[in-house]
Amino acid sequence: MKRLLAIIAMLVLAVGGMASPAHAAGDAQSAVAAANCRHSQGSGSVVSADYLRLNVGGTAIGAVQLCRSGSYYWAYMVMYSPLRSGYWGTALLFRSPDGAKWSCNSSGGNRYVEPGQTMCWTPRIYSPSTSQTFLAQAYVCVGTYPSEARYYADGQTARLR
Numbered sequence: 772m773k774r775l776l777a778i779i780a781m782l783v784l785a786v787g788g789m790a791s792p793a794h795a796a797g798d799a800q801s802a803v804a805a806a807n808c809r810h811s812q813g814s815g816s817v818v819s820a821d822y823l824r825l826n827v828g829g830t831a832i833g834a835v836q837l838c839r840s841g842s843y844y845w846a847y848m849v850m851y852s853p854l855r856s857g858y859w860g861t862a863l864l865f866r867s868p869d870g871a872k873w874s875c876n877s878s879g880g881n882r883y884v885e886p887g888q889t890m891c892w893t894p895r896i897y898s899p900s901t902s903q904t905f906l907a908q909a910y911v912c913v914g915t916y917p918s919e920a921r922y923y924a925d926g927q928t929a930r931l932r
Contacts, residue, residue, distance in 0.1 A: 845893045848891050
C-alpha cells in the first residue's frame with residue numbers, strides 16, 4: 772500500500788510539473804507549455820513564441836505564439852491564469868510586406884480575452900508565398916474593451932516565415 776501511494780504521489784508531481792508553464796528567463800519555447808496554438812479550425816505548431824510580460828517588473832503572466840498549420844498562420848495568446856476583473860487582452864498578427872493586420876476580434880478570431888478567460892486567437896491567414904513574413908504580438912490592458920489607455924503587459928515574437 773505504501774508503495775502504491777508513493778507511485779501515485781510521484782505521478783501527481785510529474786503530471787503537475789508538465790502541465791504548469793515554465794517561467795525560466797530566456798526560454799521562450801518553454802513559456803508555452805500549457806495550451807499551444809489552438810484554433811477553432813484545428814491546432815498548429817509553434818513557429819515562434821515569447822512571454823507576455825508585465826510592463827512593470829517584467830514578470831511573465833502568459834505567452835504569445837506565432838502559429839502555423841500548412842500554409843496557414845495565426846497569432847495565439849494564452850494567459851497562465853484567468854484574467855482579473857478590469858482587464859482585457861488580445862493577440863495581433865502582422866504580415867509583411869503589405870502591412871496587413873488581424874486581431875482576435877477580426878472575422879475568424881474568437882474575440883478578445885475577457886475577465887475570467889485565458890486565451891484568444893486571430894483568424895488563420897493563408898500564405899503560400901515565401902515573400903511574406905509574419906509577427907505575432909499580444910497585450911493586456913487595464914479597463915474595458917476597446918480602451919488601450921493603459922497597457923498592463925505585452926510581448927511579441929520574432930518575425931518569421
